[in-house]
Amino acid sequence: MAKRKAFRIRDIARESGASLTTVSLVLNQRDERISESTRQRVLAAAQRLGYQPSRLAQGLQSQKTGILAVLVPELQHVFADVYFGELLSAIHDHASAVNYKVLLEVAHPDFVSQAKHIELFDRDYVDGVLCIGVTNKDDYLVDFEDRSRPAIIVNNHLPARKLNFVRCDYEEAGRLAAQYLLGLGHRRFGLIHGAPEVQTSLDWRAGVLMALAAAGIGPTPDHLADGLYTEEGGFDAAIELLRRDPAITAILTGNDKMAIGALRGIKKSGRGVPLDVSVVGCDGIHLSAFTDPALTTVHTPLYDIGREACRLLLDLVDNRIDRAEVVRPVSLTVRESAAPAT
Amino acid sequence: MAKRKAFRIRDIARESGASLTTVSLVLNQRDERISESTRQRVLAAAQRLGYQPSRLAQGLQSQKTGILAVLVPELQHVFADVYFGELLSAIHDHASAVNYKVLLEVAHPDFVSQAKHIELFDRDYVDGVLCIGVTNKDDYLVDFEDRSRPAIIVNNHLPARKLNFVRCDYEEAGRLAAQYLLGLGHRRFGLIHGAPEVQTSLDWRAGVLMALAAAGIGPTPDHLADGLYTEEGGFDAAIELLRRDPAITAILTGNDKMAIGALRGIKKSGRGVPLDVSVVGCDGIHLSAFTDPALTTVHTPLYDIGREACRLLLDLVDNRIDRAEVVRPVSLTVRESAAPAT
DNA sequence: CTGCCTTGGTAAAAGGTTTTACCATGTAGA
DNA sequence: TCTACATGGTAAAACCTTTTACCAAGGCAG
Numbered sequence: 001m002a003k004r005k006a007f008r009i010r011d012i013a014r015e016s017g018a019s020l021t022t023v024s025l026v027l028n029q030r031d032e033r034i035s036e037s038t039r040q041r042v043l044a045a046a047q048r049l050g051y052q053p054s055r056l057a058q059g060l061q062s063q064k065t066g067i068l069a070v071l072v073p074e075l076q077h078v079f080a081d082v083y084f085g086e087l088l089s090a091i092h093d094h095a096s097a098v099n100y101k102v103l104l105e106v107a108h109p110d111f112v113s114q115a116k117h118i119e120l121f122d123r124d125y126v127d128g129v130l131c132i133g134v135t136n137k138d139d140y141l142v143d144f145e146d147r148s149r150p151a152i153i154v155n156n157h158l159p160a161r162k163l164n165f166v167r168c169d170y171e172e173a174g175r176l177a178a179q180y181l182l183g184l185g186h187r188r189f190g191l192i193h194g195a196p197e198v199q200t201s202l203d204w205r206a207g208v209l210m211a212l213a214a215a216g217i218g219p220t221p222d223h224l225a226d227g228l229y230t231e232e233g234g235f236d237a238a239i240e241l242l243r244r245d246p247a248i249t250a251i252l253t254g255n256d257k258m259a260i261g262a263l264r265g266i267k268k269s270g271r272g273v274p275l276d277v278s279v280v281g282c283d284g285i286h287l288s289a290f291t292d293p294a295l296t297t298v299h300t301p302l303y304d305i306g307r308e309a310c311r312l313l314l315d316l317v318d319n320r321i322d323r324a325e326v327v328r329p330v331s332l333t334v335r336e337s338a339a340p341a342t
Numbered sequence: 343m344a345k346r347k348a349f350r351i352r353d354i355a356r357e358s359g360a361s362l363t364t365v366s367l368v369l370n371q372r373d374e375r376i377s378e379s380t381r382q383r384v385l386a387a388a389q390r391l392g393y394q395p396s397r398l399a400q401g402l403q404s405q406k407t408g409i410l411a412v413l414v415p416e417l418q419h420v421f422a423d424v425y426f427g428e429l430l431s432a433i434h435d436h437a438s439a440v441n442y443k444v445l446l447e448v449a450h451p452d453f454v455s456q457a458k459h460i461e462l463f464d465r466d467y468v469d470g471v472l473c474i475g476v477t478n479k480d481d482y483l484v485d486f487e488d489r490s491r492p493a494i495i496v497n498n499h500l501p502a503r504k505l506n507f508v509r510c511d512y513e514e515a516g517r518l519a520a521q522y523l524l525g526l527g528h529r530r531f532g533l534i535h536g537a538p539e540v541q542t543s544l545d546w547r548a549g550v551l552m553a554l555a556a557a558g559i560g561p562t563p564d565h566l567a568d569g570l571y572t573e574e575g576g577f578d579a580a581i582e583l584l585r586r587d588p589a590i591t592a593i594l595t596g597n598d599k600m601a602i603g604a605l606r607g608i609k610k611s612g613r614g615v616p617l618d619v620s621v622v623g624c625d626g627i628h629l630s631a632f633t634d635p636a637l638t639t640v641h642t643p644l645y646d647i648g649r650e651a652c653r654l655l656l657d658l659v660d661n662r663i664d665r666a667e668v669v670r671p672v673s674l675t676v677r678e679s680a681a682p683a684t
Numbered sequence: 685c686t687g688c689c690t691t692g693g694t695a696a697a698a699g700g701t702t703t704t705a706c707c708a709t710g711t712a713g714a
Numbered sequence: 715t716c717t718a719c720a721t722g723g724t725a726a727a728a729c730c731t732t733t734t735a736c737c738a739a740g741g742c743a744g
Contacts, residue, residue, distance in 0.1 A: 006464040008730065019694050024732060033692060056401045056466040057730030060699045065398070067445070077628065079430040085422025092421075092446055096453075101467060102446045103409070104434055111438075122348040124398040124700095125443060286419065350700060361724050366702060375722060399700030402729045466730095 007049040016045035027053070059124065067101045068313060069126040071117065073133040074108040082285045083255070083302070087132050087154055090306025098314065100127075107131075112140040121149045128313045130154050135197040150316040152324055154309045155302065156200050164316065164324040166309040170200040170282075173298040173330045174207025177252050177280040180296075180332055182215050185341035186250040186278060189219055190241035192227035192234055192262060194254040201229075204254045204282065223248070227258035234261025235268070242269045242277070249277060249341050256281040256288045259295055263337070274339035284333050293336035300330050349391040358387035369395070401466065409443045410655060411468040413459065415475040416450040424627045425597070425644070429474050429496055432648025440656065442469075449473075454482040463491045470655045472496050477539040492658040494666055496651045497644065498542050506658065506666040508651040512542040512624075515640040515672045516549025519594050519622040522638075522674055524557050527683035528592040528620060531561055532583035534569040534576055534604055536596040543571075546596045546624065565590070569600035576603025577610070584611045584619070591619060591683050598623040598630045601637055605679070616681035626675050635678035642672050 013023045018038060025031050026042040034042075045051075059065050070091055072078050079085070095102050103126055105111065117140055120126050128150040134141060136158055144151035145162050153165040181189065191208055194201035205224075212219060222244045225237035234253055238261065242248055251266070253259040259281030266277050273279055273293055281288060284299035305328060312324040355365045360380060367373050368384040376384075387393075401407050412433055414420050421427070437444050445468055447453065459482055462468050470492040476483060478500055486493035487504050495507040523531065533550055536543035547566075554561060564586045567579035576595055580603065584590060593608070595601040601623030608619050615621055615635055623630060626641035647670060654666040 010730080020731080021694055021696095021733085022692090025693095028732075030733090035692060038692080050464075052461055052464040054402070054466045054730055056398055056407070057699090058732080059398045060396075060402060060701095060730075061732050063699075070446075077424065077427055077431070079421060079434075080424040080427025082419065082422040085419055085427075088421040088446075089419070092448060096448070104412075104430075104444045104446050106434060106438070119394055122392075122394045124396045352700080362701080363703085363724055363726095364722090367723095370702075372703090377722060380722080396700055399729090400702080402700080402731095403702050405729075 006054075007051050009051070009053065012042065012045045012049055012051050015049060016041045018042050027051075063124075064317075065124055065127050066099065067103050067126045068095055068310070069103045069105050069120050069129045071105045071107050071129055071131045073135075074106050075133070078106065078133070082287065083257075083283065084132060086285070086302040087306040090303040091130055091154075091310045094307045094310040100314070107138070107140075112138075115140075115143075118143055118149070127317045128152075130309055130313055132156075134158070135195065136160065136199055137197050147322075150313060152309045152313045152316070155300075155305045156198065157325075158199060164312070166305055166312060166324060166326040166328070167200065168300045168305060168328040168330050170203035170300075170330075171207035171210075173282050173300060174204040174209075174252070175211045176207075176330065176332050177282065177298050178208045178211035180334075181250045181252070181278060181280060181338060182211065182217075184250075184278065184338060187217060187341065188245065188248050188250070189217070189223060190238070190245070190248045190251040191219065191224050192237040192241070192251060192253040192258050193224065194227065194229040194258070196226065198229075201254055208252055227253060227261065229255055229258060231257050231261035231264075234258030235265040236261075238262035238265030239269055242266065242271070250338070251277060251279050253279070253281050256283045256285045256295060256297055259297065259337075260287070260291055263291060263293075263295075274337050275342075278338035278341075280338050288333075289335070291337070296335045296338040297333050298330050299333045301328055304328060348396075349393050351393070351395065354384065354387045354391055354393050357391060358383045360384050369393075405466075406659075407466055407469050408441065409445050409468045410437055410652070411445045411447050411462050411471045413447045413449050413471055413473045415477075416448050417475070420448070420475075424629065425599075425625065426474060428627070428644040429648040432645040433472055433496075433652045436649045436652040442656070447471075449480070449482075454480075457482075457485075460485055460491070469659045470494075472651055472655055474498075476500070477537065478502065478541055479539050489664070492655060494651045494655045494658070497642075497647050498540065499667075500541060506654070508647055508654060508666060508668040508670070509542065510642045510647060510670040510672050512545035512642075512672075513549035513552075515624050515642060516546040516551075516594070517553045518549075518672065518674050519624065519640050520550045520553035522676075523592045523594070523620060523622060523680060524553065524559075526592075526620065526680060529559060529683065530587065530590050530592070531559070531565060532580070532587070532590045532593040533561065533566050534579040534583070534593060534595040534600050535566065536569065536571040536600070538568065540571075543596055550594055569595060569603065571597055571600060573599050573603035573606075576600030577607040578603075580604035580607030581611055584608065584613070592680070593619060593621050595621070595623050598625045598627045598637060598639055601639065601679075602629065602633055605633060605635075605637075616679050617684075620680035620683075622680050630675075631677070633679070638677045638680040639675050640672050641675045643670055646670060 013020045023042050026039050092102050132154040153163050155167045157165040193205045225241050227233040227237040266273050271277050281295050281297035284297050288295040288297050315321040355362050365384050368381050434444050474496040495505050497509045499507040535547045567583050569575035569579040608615050613619050623637050623639035626639050630637040630639050657663040
C-alpha cells in the first residue's frame with residue numbers, strides 16, 4: 001500500500017468551493033467576516049475529509065514549533081530512575097494537556113560539545129527546554145542565560161548563572177530533617193549527601209549543618225560522606241560513617257535512594273533502625289513508603305515542580321513573563337525510620 | 343534581550359555572493375556543478391555565520407520530519423521502570439546516532455480516543471512510531487497495519503494483527519527456565535505470569551507449560567498466578583502459590599520484578615531460597631544481579647531489541663524494507679536463586 | 685448621480701528549503 | 715563560421731499555512 005497522503009487545506013477548499021484563505025479563516029475562528037453558510041460548508045468539508053493542518057507549515061509561518069525538549073543527564077539508567085521519571089511524567093502531562101509535544105534529549109558529552117542544545121533552537125526543533133539533573137559543571141547552560149532561548153532548570157539552580165529555575169527548598173529540607181532529629185534527642189549525626197557538583201546537594205547539606213550549629217553541634221568532616229545519590233552509595237556511606245564513629249545515632253541522607261541503601265548498610269553494620277540508628281531521607285519517592293521500616297523523609301513536591309516548570313516555560317516562550325525563579329516549600333513526612341535517641 | 347533570529351540560507355547567500363540555489367547545492371553536497379572557489383566561499387560564509395537549516399522548512403520540502411515517536415502505555419511510573427527505561431535508552435541512543443529526534447507520547451485513554459496516534463502522522467509530527475508495552479486489547483493499533491504509517495511493536499507482537507515487531511522469544515524463555523529447573527530435579531512448580539492481555543506473557547507461559555508437559559508434568563490452575571508484572575504482585579503471588587500447594591519446590595516468573603517480589607514472598611512464607619524453593623526470573627535487568635540471593639534468570643536482550651526496532655523503523659520509513667518481523671534468541675543466566683531439588 | 689461604507693470574499697506574500705528546468709559563456713570540432 | 719557540448723550558475727516552482735491587502739457588489743446619503 002502506497003503512502004496515503006493526508007488531506008491538505010487545498011483539498012478542503014476545492015471540496016467546499018471556497019478559497020484557501022476562507023478555509024483558513026474559518027478553521028482558525030478568524031471568521032468575523034465570513035457568512036454563516038460559507039462557514040458551515042467549510043466546516044462540513046473539513047469534517048468529512050478529516051482535515052488536520054500540517055504542523056510543519058504552521059510552524060514555518062508562526063515561527064513556533066509546539067514542541068518542548070527535556071534535557072536529561074547522561075546517567076546509567078536515567079530513564080529508569082524514579083526521580084527523573086516523576087519529573088518527566090509531570091512535564092509530559094502538563095505539556096500534552098496544553099497541546100505541546102515533548103522531545104527527549106540526553107546531555108551526553110557529544111551533545112554539548114557539538115552545541116546540540118543550541119541547534120535545538122536554531123534548527124526550529126523546539127520552543128523551549130527543560131533541564132533536569134544539571135550540575136554546577138554544566139557550563140553549556142550559559143547559552144540559556146540569553147532570553148532568545150527559553151529554558152528552565154528543573155528542581156535545581158546555579159548560583160553562578162542567571163538562569164530560570166523552579167525548585168524546592170533543599171536548604172529547608174535539610175533543616176527540617178535535622179530539627180526533627182534534634183527534637184528526638186539525637187546529638188551525634190552522620191550526613192550522607194549527594195554529588196557535590198549538584199547545587200541542591202550543597203543546599204541540603206548547608207541546611208542540615210545550619211540547624212545542627214544552631215543547636216551547638218558541629219560535626220567533623222568524619223561525619224560527612226558522599227553517597228553519590230545511589231542506593232549502593234548510601235549503603236557504603238552508612239557503613240563507613242558508622243565505622244568512623246560508632247556512636248552515631250542518626251543518619252540524614254540527601255535523597256531517598258541513598259536512605260534505602262543506608263537502611264541496609266546500617267543493618268549490615270549490626271544495628272537496628274530505628275532502635276540503634278535513626279534515618280531521615282529526602283524526596284518522598286513512592287518506594288519510601290514501602291521500605292522496612294517505612295522511611296521518615298522530607299517530601300519534595302516533584303510532580304508539582306515538574307508541572308510548574310513546564311507551565312512557566314510556556315509563559316516564557318509566549319513572552320507572558322520575563323524571568324522565572326520559583327522556590328517551593330517542603331514538608332516532613334514522619335514514618336517509622338526515626339525514633340527518640342536512647 | 344529580544345529574540346535573536348537564527349541565520350537563514352538567504353543570509354549566507356548574500357554574505358557569499360552566491361544564489362540561494364548555489365548555497366543549497368553546496369551545503370547538500372549536490373555540488374558536482376559548482377566550482378571549487380564558489381564552494382569554498384559558500385562554505386566559509388556558512389561557517390562564519392554558524393548556519394543551520396530550519397528543520398521546519400526542510401521537512402515541508404522533503405515531507406520528512408526527522409522525528410520518531412515512542413508510545414508508552416499509561417502506567418503508574420512508566421518512566422521510572424527499568425524495563426521501559428532500558429528500551430527507551432536503546433531507542434534514543436540509536437535514533438540520535440542517526441540524527442533522529444525522539445518524541446515522547448503516553449497512550450492514555452484520551453490519546454487513543456482522540457486518534458492522536460494518527461494525528462502524529464497526519465499533522466507531520468513524526469515519520470514513525472515505536473510502540474512499547476502494548477497489549478492485545480490495544481485496538482487502535484489496527485491503524486498501523488497500513489503501510490502509510492510506519493510503526494513497530496517493540497518486544498511484543500499481536501497474533502491477531504499484521505503489525506511489524508521486533509521481540510525476543512518469550513516462549514523459548516519459558517522453555518529454558520523450565521528445562522533448567524527440570525534438570526535440577528524439580529517436579530513441583532509454581533508459575534507467576536504477567537498480565538494475560540500481554541501476548542509475550544502468554545508466550546512465556548506456553549513455553550513453560552510445554553517444557554513441563556514434555557517431562558510429563560501438567561500443573562493445575564492452582565499452580566498459576568498473575569503477578570501483574572510488579573514486585574508487589576510477585577510477592578503476593580508467591581505467598582498464594584505456596585499456600586495452595588506447600589510442596590512446590592520451584593517458582594518461575596515472567597519477569598524479574600515479579601521474581602524479586604517472589605523472593606521476599608517466599609521468605610515471608612518461612613522458606614529459604616534456593617534451599618527450599620528455587621526461583622528463575624526473566625529479563626535479566628540490572629538489579630537482578632544484586633538481589634539476595636542473586637537471581638537466576640533468562641536474559642532477554644532488551645537494549646538490542648530497542649536498537650534493532652529503531653533501526654528497522656527507519657528502514658520502513660525510508661522504504662528500504664516492507665515488513666519487519668524479528669525474533670531474537672534469549673539465554674539463561676545462572677546465578678544463585680535456583681538449586682537442585684532435595 | 686456620485687461618493688462612501690458594508691459585507692463577503694479572495695489574491696498574493698511570507699515563512700525557509702530543495703529541486704527542476706533553464707540560461708549564459710566558453711571551447712572544441714567540422 | 716557555425717554547431718555541439720561542457721561548465722558554472724541561477725530563477726522559479728513546490729511544499730502548506732497564515733495574514734495582509736485588496737476587490738466587487740450592494741446600499742445609502744448627499
